[in-house]
Amino acid sequence: xxxxxxxxxxxxxxxxxxxxxxxxxxxxxxxxxxxxxxxxxxxxxxxxxxxxxxxxxxxxxxxxxxxxxxxxxxxxxxxxxxxxxxxxxxxxxxxxxxxxxxxxxxxxxxxxxxxxxxxxxxxxxxxxxxxxxxxxxxxxxxxxxxxxxxxxxxxxxxxxxxxxxxxxxxxxxxxxxxxxxxxxxxxxxxxxxxxxx
Numbered sequence: 001x002x003x004x005x006x007x008x009x010x011x012x013x014x015x016x017x018x019x020x021x022x023x024x025x026x027x028x029x030x031x032x033x034x035x036x037x038x039x040x041x042x043x044x045x046x047x048x049x050x051x052x053x054x055x056x057x058x059x060x061x062x063x064x065x066x067x068x069x070x071x072x073x074x075x076x077x078x079x080x081x082x083x084x085x086x087x088x089x090x091x092x093x094x095x096x097x098x099x100x101x102x103x104x105x106x107x108x109x110x111x112x113x114x115x116x117x118x119x120x121x122x123x124x125x126x127x128x129x130x131x132x133x134x135x136x137x138x139x140x141x142x143x144x145x146x147x148x149x150x151x152x153x154x155x156x157x158x159x160x161x162x163x164x165x166x167x168x169x170x171x172x173x174x175x176x177x178x179x180x181x182x183x184x185x186x187x188x189x190x191x192x193x194x195x196x197x
Contacts, residue, residue, distance in 0.1 A: 004106075008052055009129045011139050019109045028192045037173065043107045043188060046074050046075055046076070046137070047071070047072070047075045047076070047111065047135040047136060048075070048078060048132055048133060048134045048135050048136075049066050049069070049070050049071050049075060049076070049077050049078070049134070049135065049137075049138065050077075050078045050080055050128065050129060050132065050134040050137050051063045051066050051076075051077065051078070051079055051135045051137075051138045051139075052081075052082070052137070052138075052140070052162075053079045053080060053096065053099060054140075055095065056065070056140060056142070058140030058141060058142050058174065058175070059079065060133065060140070060167050061082060061138075061140055061173065061174075061175040061183075062138050062139060062173045063079065063099060064106070064136075065138065065172055065173045065175075065183060066136070066171075067103055067106055067107050067110065068106075068107075068136040068172075070136055070171075071107065071151070071183065072109075072110070073109040073110070074109065074110075074111075075109070075111070076111045076112075076113065077103060077110050077111065077112045077113070077114065077165040078084045078113050078114075078115060078128075078134065079099055079100060079103070079113070079114045079115065079162070080117065080124075080133055080193045081096055081098060081114070081115065081116045081117075081126065081130055082117055082118075082119060082121045082124045082125060083116060083117070083118045083119075084118070084119075084120070084121070085118055085119065085120075095122050096127045097193035098114060099114070100113075101113050103160065115128070121158060122158060122161055122162065122165075125137070125166070126162070126165055126167075127164060127170055128152065129166050129167055130167055133167055134166075134168045135169065136169045136170075137162060137166050137168055137169070137170040137171070137172065138170075138171050138172075138173060139158075139159050139161050139162055139163075139171070139173070140172075140173060140174070141155075141156075141171065141172040141173060141174040141184070141186065142155055143174065159172045163186065163187065163188050164188060168190065169187070171186070171187055171189075172185070172186040173185055174186075
């Protein structure tokens with residue numbers, strides 16, 4: 001995408017490289033246009049970006065990252081909060097309304113909707129991705145524990161399963177520490193890619 005916000009390593013590749021040949025670069029650009037909003041005809045396709053929200057700071061970081069790095073004018077941002085069966089959905093409504101208002105204040109050109117749904121977390125997220133036809137799913141990812149090689153926590157498993165099973169581009173976002181800055185992004189194809197932004 002010449003002039004677009006997405007820059008591929010293809011443009012910096014050495015000529016004749018088998019790994020980054022012209023066909024691969026063209027294919028990569030074509031795949032990217034569907035996710036990042038620009039189409040070949042010069043029009044901008046609207047995306048539906050879904051962010052899974054809970055009480056954690058990592059979910060708020062993911063929401064703000066999606067708002068600033070993925071959502072564009074005219075796109076829709078869906079804030080999804082999944083409550084387990086028997087959980088109090090009413091208690092989370094004020095927090096979700098605050099986050100929705102924050103998104104609208106930061107980027108008023110993006111439509112923001114908040115959803116609170118009861119059910120098992122993974123199944124609910126995957127079904128909402130299909131139902132709402134989400135283009136991009138953004139998840140907050142926590143810092144791995146020192147014991148993560150021995151024991152995987154529920155949130156790590158949830159993120160990994162969403163990345164592998166969701167029917168859209170799924171991005172796990174983790175904010176780096178203040179001294180380092182930037183974000184670590186994980187997708188189905190790339191783990192912990194450092195984005196300085």
